[in-house]
Every structure is written in C-alpha cells, then in structure tokens.
Amino acid sequence: xxxxxxxxxxxxxxxxxxxxxxxxxxxxxxxxxxxxxxxxxxxxxxxxxxxxxxxxxxxxxxxxxxxxxxxxxxxxxxxxxxxxxxxxxxxxxxxxxxxxxxxxxxxxxxxxxxxxxxxxxxxxxxxxxxxxxxxxxxxxxxxxxxxxxxxxxxxxxxxxxxxxxxxxxxxxxxxxxxxxxxxxxxxxxxxxxxxxxxxxxxxxxxxxxxxxxxxxxxxxxxxxxxxxxxxxxxxxxxxxxxxxxxxxxxxxxxxxxxxxxxxxxxxxxxxxxxxxxxxxxxxxxxxxxxxxxxxxxxxxxxxxxxxxxxxxxxxxxxxxxxxxxxxxxxxxxxxxx
Numbered sequence: 001x002x003x004x005x006x007x008x009x010x011x012x013x014x015x016x017x018x019x020x021x022x023x024x025x026x027x028x029x030x031x032x033x034x035x036x037x038x039x040x041x042x043x044x045x046x047x048x049x050x051x052x053x054x055x056x057x058x059x060x061x062x063x064x065x066x067x068x069x070x071x072x073x074x075x076x077x078x079x080x081x082x083x084x085x086x087x088x089x090x091x092x093x094x095x096x097x098x099x100x101x102x103x104x105x106x107x108x109x110x111x112x113x114x115x116x117x118x119x120x121x122x123x124x125x126x127x128x129x130x131x132x133x134x135x136x137x138x139x140x141x142x143x144x145x146x147x148x149x150x151x152x153x154x155x156x157x158x159x160x161x162x163x164x165x166x167x168x169x170x171x172x173x174x175x176x177x178x179x180x181x182x183x184x185x186x187x188x189x190x191x192x193x194x195x196x197x198x199x200x201x202x203x204x205x206x207x208x209x210x211x212x213x214x215x216x217x218x219x220x221x222x223x224x225x226x227x228x229x230x231x232x233x234x235x236x237x238x239x240x241x242x243x244x245x246x247x248x249x250x251x252x253x254x255x256x257x258x259x260x261x262x263x264x265x266x267x268x269x270x271x272x273x274x275x276x277x278x279x280x281x282x283x284x285x286x287x288x289x290x291x292x293x294x295x296x297x298x299x300x301x302x303x304x305x306x307x308x309x310x311x312x313x314x315x316x317x318x319x320x321x322x323x324x325x326x327x328x329x330x331x332x333x334x335x336x337x
Contacts, residue, residue: 141166152181200254230311
C-alpha cells in the first residue's frame with residue numbers, strides 16, 4: 001500500500017551534527033519547521049539546547065533553538081517525525097542505520113543529504129537506505145547543491161535541487177528550504193544527481209591537487225572541461241542519459257567544489273599536491289572530505305561498467321596506491337584533452 005503524504009508536515013528529524021546538517025537546520029528553523037536533531041556527541045547537544053550554537057561546526061552561527069529539540073538518543077529522534085533527513089558522512093551511514101530498528105522507518109519519508117557511496121557494494125546512499133529499511137522509491141528524496149554550508153550560514157544566494165520520483169512530496173516540503181537566499185528546484189533524476197554529487201567531490205580533490213602543484217587557471221579549466229565529459233560518460237553508463245549537465249545540480253555543484261575556497265575536497269587535494277601524504281592530509285583537514293571515500297567506491301563501480309575516467313583514476317592512484325601527485329599529473333596531462 002502506498003504511503004500517503006500528510007498534508008500538515010511541519011516537523012523533521014535531522015541525523016548528523018556536522019556543518020552541512022547545521023546549515024540545513026538553520027534553513028528549516030528559519031521557515032518555522034520544528035527540528036528534532038540527533039547529534040552523536042552530548043557536548044554538542046548541550047551547547048545547542050543551552051546556547052543555540054554548534055560548538056564544532058559553523059560555531060559563529062546562532063540558531064533558533066526554540067524550534068529545535070536536540071538529543072544524542074538516535075531512536076528517540078527518529079521516532080519524533082514523519083520525515084527523517086540523513087546528513088552524515090557516507091562512511092558513517094552503515095553504523096547509523098544499524099542503530100535504528102528497521103521497522104522505525106517503514107512508514108516515514110526519508111531525505112538524504114549525503115555525497116558518497118556506501119558499504120562493500122558501493123551503493124548510492126538512497127539505494128543503501130532503500131535496501132536496508134525496505135523503502136519504496138516514493139518514500140525517498142535527496143538534496144543537491146551547489147550549497148556550501150558556510151555560505152548558507154551567511155545567507156549567500158544559492159540554488160538547491162530536491163530530487164525524488166514523488167513530486168507530490170517535494171511540493172509539500174519545497175517551502176521548508178526556500179528563502180530570500182535559497183531558490184529551490186525539483187528534479188526527478190535522483191540517480192543521476194546522486195552520482196553527480198559523488199563525482200564532483202572527486203573532481204574537487206583533483207582540482208586541489210592541481211593548485212597544490214602550482215598549475216594555473218588555464219590548466220584548471222582543462223581539468224574541469226574533461227570532468228564534465230567524464231560525468232556525462234558516467235551518467236549515460238548508469239542509465240541517466242537525459243541529464244541536463246549544464247544545470248546547477250550537475251555542473252554548478254561540480255564547479256563550486258572544484259573552485260571554491262570553502263570546498264573541503266579541494267583543500268584536501270591541495271595538501272596532497274603540496275607533497276603531504278594521505279594520512280597527513282587527513283590529519284590536517286580535521287574534517288571529513290567525502291571525496292576520499294567516494295573515490296574508492298566510485299572506482300569499483302567504474303571498473304564494473306568498463307569506463308575510462310582519467311581524473312578518477314588519478315585521484316584513486318594518489319589516494320589508494322600512494323603514488324606521488326606530481327607523477328600522476330604528468331600522466332594525466334597526456335590523458336586529457
């Protein structure tokens with residue numbers, strides 16, 4: 001039986017305590033949506049409830065905690081809302097799901113704001129959640145950028161794409177995220193946009209390596225041009241040939257991740273280009289760069305599909321074969337056009 005979308009949705013459970021989750025909570029509470037917020041660390045919970053500040057991420061941002069119920073009890077938070085939004089790193093999603101009884105999401109709508117593959121089968125986040133909790137397509141949606149959390153926190157104009165096969169559900173939640181600085185669009189291409197969101201983080205790492213190696217703007221433009229071609233090849237191979245690559249959810253998100261100073265993946269790649277080891281770069285970051293995990297997961301998918309994606313291969317060899325970025329870029333120069 002198809003789950004009916006309620007008419008009076010005004011509450012959501014948000015799972016995750018990072019900067020992206022914090023930015024989303026900001027938007028939601030500004031639109032008078034009550035947020036039940038799961039944060040793993042009790043210190044974060046206390047700070048939100050007492051001071052309306054996430055002490056670990058976007059700590060300059062004052063939230064409206066009159067519209068927030070924060071807790072470190074995951075089962076309690078999941079149980080409080082008909083809509084559950086996952087905004088955790090892809091590498092942590094399995095452990096989070098394992099702590100939620102499968103029946104708890106059976107009659108809920110689930111939104112993902114995760115950009116990476118999950119588990120040994122390298123599944124899309126939505127596919128992993130669907131398999132784990134036996135969700136139907138109409139129960140799921142995802143959020144796509146370009147939406148750097150730091151700019152949302154400062155009310156900088158951007159565009160968000162909400163993806164789902166359930167346009168009715170998206171119609172009822174679009175105003176949760178819309179504001180004077182956030183324009184919301186709808187796309188039915190959930191699979192294509194999820195793959196684009198994963199791939200753009202890898203491109204961010206490669207662009208960062210190029211900066212660390214002192215390549216100039218001209219070469220960076222060549223990298224991004226080739227990245228667009230690679231993304232098109234990938235999306236055709238996974239069955240979304242009609243994706244409008246020039247739209248904000250595809251090209252826009254890729255560009256901002258490759259060029260922006262706010263991009264964690266670019267910063268991570270820059271350290272690698274400067275000669276730091278992968279271990280050292282991860283330590284210097286202090287935050288998760290999703291492209292690190294995404295590279296391994298997407299590489300396995302691309303091998304299965306028989307694709308040749310030089311930018312992805314460069315990232316993989318530097319990250320997982322521990323090759324020097326300077327040597328890999330000499331090879332990359334010969335493999336891009």
